[in-house]
Amino acid sequence: MTLAADRVTRTAGSTPLLDGVSINPPPGAMTGLLGPNGSGKSTLLRLLCGVTAPAAGAVTLDGRPLDQLRRRDVARRVAVVEQQADTLVELTVADVVRLGRIPHRRAWTPPAEPDDRAVRDALERTGLADRADRPWHILSGGERQRAQIARALAQEPRELLLDEPTNHLDIQHQHDLLHLVRTLPVTSVVALHDLNLAAMYCDHVVVLRRGRVVAAGTPGEVLTEALIADVYGVRAVVTDPDTDGRPHIRVVGTLSRGH
Template identity: 65%
Template sequence: MRADRVCRPAGGRLIVDGVTLAPRAGETLGLLGPNGSGKSTLLRLLSGVLAPSSGVVVLDGRPLPRIPRKAVARRLAAVEQHAETRTELTIREVVALGRIPHRRAWTPASAADAQAVAAALEATGLTAMADRSWHTLSGGERQRAQIARALAQEPGELLLDEPTNHLDIRYQIDLMELVAGLAVTTVIAVHDLNLAAMYCDRLLVLRDGRVVAEGTPGEVLTPSLIGEVYGVRAEVTEGPGHPVIRFLRGSRPHPPGVP
């Protein structure tokens, strides 16, 4: 998968402005940036939900619009921030939706489908809850169910839009451990800089729809970049294999030249 100089306007301005992104096979690439920086829109361009106004997204060297949607769905799974349904479904039924691209219309689920659903439920800690109604779930439980649905799809590429939202600390860490350990190429929008530093192989930082930095967490997450992009002061120290960010009180950085 690759995005080459993609743009997407909204409300009279470019939400994504000339972004090039080329995740390496099997890596976890983190998208960072403040609210409104273009992370969600970029993920929707990568998934084909939105079309770029210029530039191109390609999969295996072919422009995404030229690939049949079902073929794309067999390769690429996406989890957006919010998912709702009025249909009465159990968690198991929601997760089983991930198998639709692998079946012909009106054919029953196979043993392979059932095995993929069971594995996805197990991986996300939902096996014991599998028969609960979607409408009884908390926000965090719904998020985990949507991630399980994406895993049941058995994709080669996985796109996740702030999947740790609504999750408590334990499940945030469990989820990031799971994602980082998958043998798939993952692009994940993350708000928590420390989680990004711990679990992402590389980071791409957006501000106002443009790329302002790209590289390993150690290369990207510096006090100066955090101050420039997020408008806060931070200390960055070296942890066990990754940088550790500590935000400082009175955290707005001083203007240039002011001590």
């Protein structure tokens, strides 16, 4: 068992952000959250990690309601990488990654060898070992993103939530990152804009539109020309899925308003 959301609803004033959304990420697999801007992807990720609570419905971890679990216990299980992260404190890259060990340590205790080992491993996995002592504030946007991912890996989670983690990354690092996430022994939920990256790396995808789930399944089942036209308003050519069920999408134009 792992994270799940059952008919969750979230509003901002009178505006619905999520409307009866259910999601059951397959344990140990990589689930992609897809949909246009404003479809509810980031809101759903915040509910799944317990940062915000649903107005209706429930988020559960191993079948237990998230709001009945201690925050520290949830933090030991669930790691989050948000779109933007910043700090006014003078930190090195290694300092940022060490933050991922906080749920595993008692207050005011110095790092132990398991903490140092987890930090070193996270820096190596994200290609930042040679930048460990660099100041955080001089990093490029892509390097900052990788440092946040390293922080999440240092947390040694069983569930990993990422909100558009390929933003600010060049093509090589986009693929390196998603390959890394896919090979981790975790249940991951990743909000993505690039449909081809989702088709290439995700085992399962969930498509949101205006706060509701419109499709869920494997990339080969879900990412059809009809769905892409309906949800994104563009014309696409989708090749037949290969033997792994992973299609390739080529956008060839936008649809007219009356289509």
